[in-house]
Amino acid sequence: MSNATESELRAGHSALGRQVALPVLALAFLTFLTTWATTFQWIDESRTVLGTTVLTWFGVALLLMAAGVTGIGVLSRVGYIDTTPSPTAGLPVGIAFGTLWAAIGVAISFQYVGNSVVSWGPIALVLGTVGLLMATLPREDIGSTVPSAVLLAVLGGLIVAGVLDATWVYEAEWTGAIFPGSELIPLLVSGVTLFGAWSAGKAKEGFGAQGREAGAFYIIATIVFSMLSVLGLLIWFIVKNGLDTFLTGASLTGGHLNIPFTGLSFPFVEVPFVTNVTGSLFVETPGVMPAVVGTLWLVFGAVLFAVPLGVGAAVFLTEYAEQGRFTQVVEVATNGLWSTPSIVFGLFGLAFLVPRISGGNSIFVGQLVLGFMLLPLVLITSRESIKSVPDEYRDASAALGVSKWQTIRSVVIPAAMPGTITGVILGVGRIAGETAPLLLVFGGAPYPSNSPNVVGRFEFSTQPPFITNEALLEPASALPYQLYSTITAGVFPRPEIYSNQEFGWGTALVLLLVVLGLYAIGVVSRLYFRRKLHHE
Numbered sequence: 001m002s003n004a005t006e007s008e009l010r011a012g013h014s015a016l017g018r019q020v021a022l023p024v025l026a027l028a029f030l031t032f033l034t035t036w037a038t039t040f041q042w043i044d045e046s047r048t049v050l051g052t053t054v055l056t057w058f059g060v061a062l063l064l065m066a067a068g069v070t071g072i073g074v075l076s077r078v079g080y081i082d083t084t085p086s087p088t089a090g091l092p093v094g095i096a097f098g099t100l101w102a103a104i105g106v107a108i109s110f111q112y113v114g115n116s117v118v119s120w121g122p123i124a125l126v127l128g129t130v131g132l133l134m135a136t137l138p139r140e141d142i143g144s145t146v147p148s149a150v151l152l153a154v155l156g157g158l159i160v161a162g163v164l165d166a167t168w169v170y171e172a173e174w175t176g177a178i179f180p181g182s183e184l185i186p187l188l189v190s191g192v193t194l195f196g197a198w199s200a201g202k203a204k205e206g207f208g209a210q211g212r213e214a215g216a217f218y219i220i221a222t223i224v225f226s227m228l229s230v231l232g233l234l235i236w237f238i239v240k241n242g243l244d245t246f247l248t249g250a251s252l253t254g255g256h257l258n259i260p261f262t263g264l265s266f267p268f269v270e271v272p273f274v275t276n277v278t279g280s281l282f283v284e285t286p287g288v289m290p291a292v293v294g295t296l297w298l299v300f301g302a303v304l305f306a307v308p309l310g311v312g313a314a315v316f317l318t319e320y321a322e323q324g325r326f327t328q329v330v331e332v333a334t335n336g337l338w339s340t341p342s343i344v345f346g347l348f349g350l351a352f353l354v355p356r357i358s359g360g361n362s363i364f365v366g367q368l369v370l371g372f373m374l375l376p377l378v379l380i381t382s383r384e385s386i387k388s389v390p391d392e393y394r395d396a397s398a399a400l401g402v403s404k405w406q407t408i409r410s411v412v413i414p415a416a417m418p419g420t421i422t423g424v425i426l427g428v429g430r431i432a433g434e435t436a437p438l439l440l441v442f443g444g445a446p447y448p449s450n451s452p453n454v455v456g457r458f459e460f461s462t463q464p465p466f467i468t469n470e471a472l473l474e475p476a477s478a479l480p481y482q483l484y485s486t487i488t489a490g491v492f493p494r495p496e497i498y499s500n501q502e503f504g505w506g507t508a509l510v511l512l513l514v515v516l517g518l519y520a521i522g523v524v525s526r527l528y529f530r531r532k533l534h535h536e
Contacts, residue, residue, distance in 0.1 A: 381423025
């Protein structure tokens with residue numbers, strides 16, 4: 001046989017492997033999506049399609065994936081498909097399958113045998129050993145496909161045979177929890193589907209190094225998609241439950257946009273739930289404007305307090321301080337402070353700041369407490385961003401005769417701004433939704449009849465402290481504090497308009513929009529400094 005004919009046959013055999021692997025990958029992805037939709041109750045598990053329930057179709061899909069994965073492995077092993085497998089799938093793969101099979105043995109023993117170690121120990125040991133050996137002893141094409149295919153086939157066969165259906169219940173003796181089949185089966189199918197996608201991904205690239213990379217890629221991509229799906233579900237759930245309340249009395253042209261100093265007014269979008277006050281009896285549609293204003297003042301004050309201190313400390317620690325025991329202690333302290341529970345910061349504010357500043361709950365103390373929470377993250381991210389600035393920037397600036405401070409101010413800090421802003425964005429997202437500290441140092445009446453007038457109450461004098469503002473020393477309301485009061489205490493003053501749950505969901509939606517708006521401001525700022533850095 002000529003080399004040209006042999007190469008053509010090998011290309012055809014390799015293409016055959018891809019043609020089998022791609023449908024398995026597509027089926028795995030479709031099954032995974034459907035299991036998540038069933039878990040979220042978007043699809044009823046008892047719904048019939050072509051005379052067969054959704055759960056049964058899960059079993060059929062698993063059996064098809066098992067057949068496809070097994071076929072690829074066997075055809076590769078006999079040499080019909082051109083692949084480059086390693087001598088073994090590797091010990092990590094064997095440990096993963098061994099652990100999984102041992103866990104399955106433990107679950108089966110708990111359900112049908114007993115929860116004593118004498119009962120589940122031998123079963124877990126035998127199944128774990130079988131899974132380990134099946135993955136490590138054969139060549140990679142068999143060790144990466146057959147163990148996955150067995151899992152797919154066993155679970156799919158039990159579902160198709162009706163052993164596992166919507167009426168099946170898993171109740172182990174070691175826990176009082178009950179897991180119905182209608183909820184547990186989709187989760188099991190989604191987990192096993194990952195192994196099918198992993199095996200098919202490896203087979204698609206012919207196993208070997210490229211196959212291992214592809215298999216890891218498909219698993220990681222699926223997990224990331226799952227995380228994004230959960231995030232999307234949370235957002236969708238909040239929007240679904242809060243949108244009706246949010247749009248109460250809303251109009252596209254019912255509002256007015258006044259242009260300052262011109263006397264001009266234009267029709268504008270009106271959303272009374274956002275623009276109205278909460279506690280007034282003369283307001284037809286109670287809103288959350290005082291809480292929105294209170295939240296924005298809290299975030300603004302915390303950022304104004306934490307960002308200059310955090311960036312300044314990062315500059316000192318990175319550019320001036322010697323790297324030694326002192327900087328190590330600071331690093332450990334900042335990491336510990338960032339992981340400290342927020343209620344601890346609230347207790348610190350209640351015990352130390354409140355008696356010395358306002359004598360009670362106030363906006364200013366709330367700003368300081370949230371600023372202390374934000375400070376460690378700003379310091380950590382700013383320091384890492386400054387460290388990542390190439391030394392060539394500093395050397396080029398020094399070669400021009402520029403002083404060290406001018407280099408830091410004009411070169412280092414602008415180059416580190418995108419990373420610093422990223423840290424601020426993450427921190428703002430956390431502090432904007434904090435509730436525990438606000439309960440101790442900030443909150444006043446949860447449903448105020450007016451917004452805090454901070455801008456209009458500044459007073460200047462020739463005596464210390466020269467600038468005073470009584471509004472900052474008074475309590476106020478914020479969206480997370482108001483949401484907590486509505487859901488837990490159930491004291492909404494206008495039950496004839498909104499129930500506690502309706503007002504709570506509407507408040508949650510506004511809080512979500514405020515946080516997303518703050519994120520948007522941060523992202524735009526980061527893009528601006530990044531483009532400015534690259535002269536775009």
